[in-house]
Amino acid sequence: MVLINxxxxxxxxxxxxxxxxxxxxxxxxxxxxDKMPDGSDWPRISIVxxxxxxxxxxxxxxxxxxxxxxPNLEYIIIDxxxxxxxxxxxxxxxxxxxx
Numbered sequence: 001m002v003l004i005n006x007x008x009x010x011x012x013x014x015x016x017x018x019x020x021x022x023x024x025x026x027x028x029x030x031x032x033x034d035k036m037p038d039g040s041d042w043p044r045i046s047i048v049x050x051x052x053x054x055x056x057x058x059x060x061x062x063x064x065x066x067x068x069x070x071p072n073l074e075y076i077i078i079d080x081x082x083x084x085x086x087x088x089x090x091x092x093x094x095x096x097x098x099x
Contacts, residue, residue: 007031007069014092016063024063031069042072046098051090052080059089066096074098 009028016025023029036042047065051058058077065075076099077090090097 006034007071008066008096010067013063013066013096024060024067028067029069032071034071042070044072044074045070046074046076048076048078050078050080051082051086053082053084053086055082055084055086055089058086059092062090062093062096066093 009031010026020026032042049058049061049065051061054061062075062077065073075097077097078099079086079090
């Protein structure tokens with residue numbers, strides 16, 4: 001299982017398509033500090049994205065979740081057997097996904 005224990009940056013993710021610019025492609029949200037103000041770990045949050053033939057949207061969704069800057073994330077994508085390019089896009093990000 002992959003758990004993201006540090007905030008990701010644009011440099012951590014696959015290079016975006018050339019025609020994509022702006023937030024989540026070439027700009028990102030400020031990352032959270034590694035610890036909460038009291039020094040404790042951030043609580044783990046789990047996000048589940050259901051998907052079926054969402055190839056035209058899924059990469060933006062994945063990058064949006066990963067680039068929120070949250071340092072303790074479990075991210076799960078459930079694909080319902082897509083027959084478009086969804087699976088190929090999900091595979092590009094598989095090492096950032098818990099499932």
